[in-house]
Amino acid sequence: MTHRVFKGKCPRCGKIYYSDSEDAIVLCDCWRYCPICGAEMQHYKPDLAANTYGSDGKHDLNIIMVCNNHSPPFYSSQKPVEVRFDA
Ligand SMILES: [Zn+2]
Numbered sequence: 469m470t471h472r473v474f475k476g477k478c479p480r481c482g483k484i485y486y487s488d489s490e491d492a493i494v495l496c497d498c499w500r501y502c503p504i505c506g507a508e509m510q511h512y513k514p515d516l517a518a519n520t521y522g523s524d525g526k527h528d529l530n531i532i533m534v535c536n537n538h539s540p541p542f543y544s545s546q547k548p549v550e551v552r553f554d555a
C-alpha cells in the first residue's frame with residue numbers, strides 16, 4: 469500500500485495544506501481575517517436604509533467582509549481562496 473500526501477499552498481497567505489487526495493480543493497480561511505490587524509472580520513451588510521449611494525455606490529457590491537477595528541472600517545472584497553493540490 470502506498471500512501472501519498474499531496475501538498476497545496478494558499479496563493480494568498482502561503483499557508484500549506486496537506487491532503488491524501490490530488491483532487492481535493494480546500495478553501496483557505498485567510499479571506500475572513502483582516503490583513504491589517506488579523507482580527508476575524510464581520511460579514512458586510514450594506515445598509516440599504518441609508519440613502520447615501522451615489523454614482524460610485526456600485527463598488528460596494530464587491531465588499532464581502534468588513535473590519536470595524538479601524539476608522540474608517542477596512543472593507544475587504546477578498547473572496548475565499550481555493551487551495552489546489554499538486555502531485
Ligand atoms: Zn490563505
Ligand SMILES: [Zn+2]
Pocket residue numbers: 502503504505506507535536537538542
Ligand atoms: Zn482590522
